[in-house]
Amino acid sequence: MIRASEFLGSGHNGIVYLLPNQRVIKIFKDKRICDKEYNIFMKTRKSKYFPKVYEHGDYYIVRDLADGQRLDKYIKKHGITKEISHNLVKLIVEFKRLNFKRLDIRCKDLYLKEGFSITVIDPKNNYSKKVNYPRHLMKGLNNLGVLNEFLSVVSEVDPEFYKLWDSNFKQYLETTIK
Numbered sequence: 001m002i003r004a005s006e007f008l009g010s011g012h013n014g015i016v017y018l019l020p021n022q023r024v025i026k027i028f029k030d031k032r033i034c035d036k037e038y039n040i041f042m043k044t045r046k047s048k049y050f051p052k053v054y055e056h057g058d059y060y061i062v063r064d065l066a067d068g069q070r071l072d073k074y075i076k077k078h079g080i081t082k083e084i085s086h087n088l089v090k091l092i093v094e095f096k097r098l099n100f101k102r103l104d105i106r107c108k109d110l111y112l113k114e115g116f117s118i119t120v121i122d123p124k125n126n127y128s129k130k131v132n133y134p135r136h137l138m139k140g141l142n143n144l145g146v147l148n149e150f151l152s153v154v155s156e157v158d159p160e161f162y163k164l165w166d167s168n169f170k171q172y173l174e175t176t177i178k
Contacts, residue, residue: 039127066120069112071140080141080144083116085152
């Protein structure tokens, strides 16, 4: 199966291949990490933001391909739009609905499909680590130079989120600069 597959990438936790049937297989280095990611996918299986899982073993998961473009690469090329910003806020609302403790995700773990819908590819510690605002997401958007545009939309959509996210992120920046 792997010989007939296309290498897509590797990271801290494993390696990913595109299978001939347009699904992906992620092969993990650590069984515990594989189990954690699989459990998150099972708890989120009814959410439109997460790929469908077809199979898993001790060290692998076979799931739908997240087609589209990685969020950070898209923004670097085209900038951010109100629609993307709205969809990012909706994603965090979905995280809350799913009872995630970690309301955060990295830009590189989000894929934009046609119509700017979002798919999460690499959920980590969402039910174990407590983060009450999207710090990594905001850090990525800040590095891409679009954080103010994003926060402008957040302030329109949900003023409470805006207050919490803006103040927490400013505090985070102050502690990392020192």
